[in-house]
Amino acid sequence: MKKDLPEDTVFELEKRLRQISVAIKKRGRKILTNYPITPSQFIALQWIIDDQDLTIGELAKKIGLAFSTTTDLINRMEANGLVQRNKDEKDRRIVRIRALAKGERIIKEVIDERREYLGRILQSFNLEQTEQLTQLLSLLYDTMHRENERDD
Amino acid sequence: MKKDLPEDTVFELEKRLRQISVAIKKRGRKILTNYPITPSQFIALQWIIDDQDLTIGELAKKIGLAFSTTTDLINRMEANGLVQRNKDEKDRRIVRIRALAKGERIIKEVIDERREYLGRILQSFNLEQTEQLTQLLSLLYDTMHRENERDD
Numbered sequence: 001m002k003k004d005l006p007e008d009t010v011f012e013l014e015k016r017l018r019q020i021s022v023a024i025k026k027r028g029r030k031i032l033t034n035y036p037i038t039p040s041q042f043i044a045l046q047w048i049i050d051d052q053d054l055t056i057g058e059l060a061k062k063i064g065l066a067f068s069t070t071t072d073l074i075n076r077m078e079a080n081g082l083v084q085r086n087k088d089e090k091d092r093r094i095v096r097i098r099a100l101a102k103g104e105r106i107i108k109e110v111i112d113e114r115r116e117y118l119g120r121i122l123q124s125f126n127l128e129q130t131e132q133l134t135q136l137l138s139l140l141y142d143t144m145h146r147e148n149e150r151d152d
Numbered sequence: 153m154k155k156d157l158p159e160d161t162v163f164e165l166e167k168r169l170r171q172i173s174v175a176i177k178k179r180g181r182k183i184l185t186n187y188p189i190t191p192s193q194f195i196a197l198q199w200i201i202d203d204q205d206l207t208i209g210e211l212a213k214k215i216g217l218a219f220s221t222t223t224d225l226i227n228r229m230e231a232n233g234l235v236q237r238n239k240d241e242k243d244r245r246i247v248r249i250r251a252l253a254k255g256e257r258i259i260k261e262v263i264d265e266r267r268e269y270l271g272r273i274l275q276s277f278n279l280e281q282t283e284q285l286t287q288l289l290s291l292l293y294d295t296m297h298r299e300n301e302r303d304d
Binding site for chain 1: 157159161162163164165166168169170171172173175176191192194215217227251263266267270271272273275276277279281282284285288289290291292293295296299300304
């Protein structure tokens with residue numbers, strides 16, 4: 001049941017979402033210059049906090065790096081005091097990565113900075129526009145989420 | 153003139169935008185497994201195509217890497233046939249990076265895949281919702297763009 005969605009609209013939506021995401025991220029990352037953390041470590045840290053108790057193999061899949069590269073990355077992050085390896089409580093042969101307080105603080109500050117920026121931008125919106133945008137983005141995400149679950 | 157924008161709304165908006173961006177990116181990157189290109193090379197390639205004729209120093213700033221690391225990255229991308237170094241036509245001492253056909257093809261395929269995915273998701277939206285979302289995101293981006301120009 002394919003509807004007639006104009007191709008231009010999809011082009012524009014994809015572009016807008018990409019531009020907005022880049023602009024918000026750029027603001028958040030300003031914070032990172034105050035911390036000794038590389039962009040790869042930052043990306044891994046976000047996954048480790050969002051998805052909790054990932055194994056190195058699971059993390060490698062999420063960030064799209066080889067298992068050996070991901071192991072090196074985790075070694076450096078462990079030395080940097082950002083994460084630690086924990087043995088799984090049910091199966092001691094499985095090692096899971098958990099963020100330490102320092103890692104959690106960095107991510108929190110980056111997200112706070114993004115929110116502050118977005119809040120400043122939204123001062124130009126009226127309340128109705130803000131509510132509409134929130135509803136539409138929630139609907140968009142829920143639809144993506146449902147489709148992804150169907151694919152898995 | 154600070155308005156009473158509920159903090160929860162900003163939290164939700166930031167989260168939705170982040171989740172959507174991750175979901176779309178993940179779809180686009182499926183394509184990359186077919187190409188010999190690393191995530192760092194992919195990020196650099198996007199900037200090189202979007203901003204055209206960047207110098208290595210300008211690119212280093214955009215991607216947040218050191219000048220020497222960026223030089224290494226460009227060397228590998230040049231060996232990989234993705235980009236080439238060109239002398240600036242007005243000032244031959246300046247070297248600018250330009251994407252080659254292979255680099256442009258990879259980025260185009262990734263963006264095509266993202267669009268296809270987004271178009272599929274938008275089948276669940278009615279036309280009014282799609283138009284509203286496009287308008288609100290354009291407004292959001294234009295406001296960000298204006299604020300960034302004021303900051304520069």
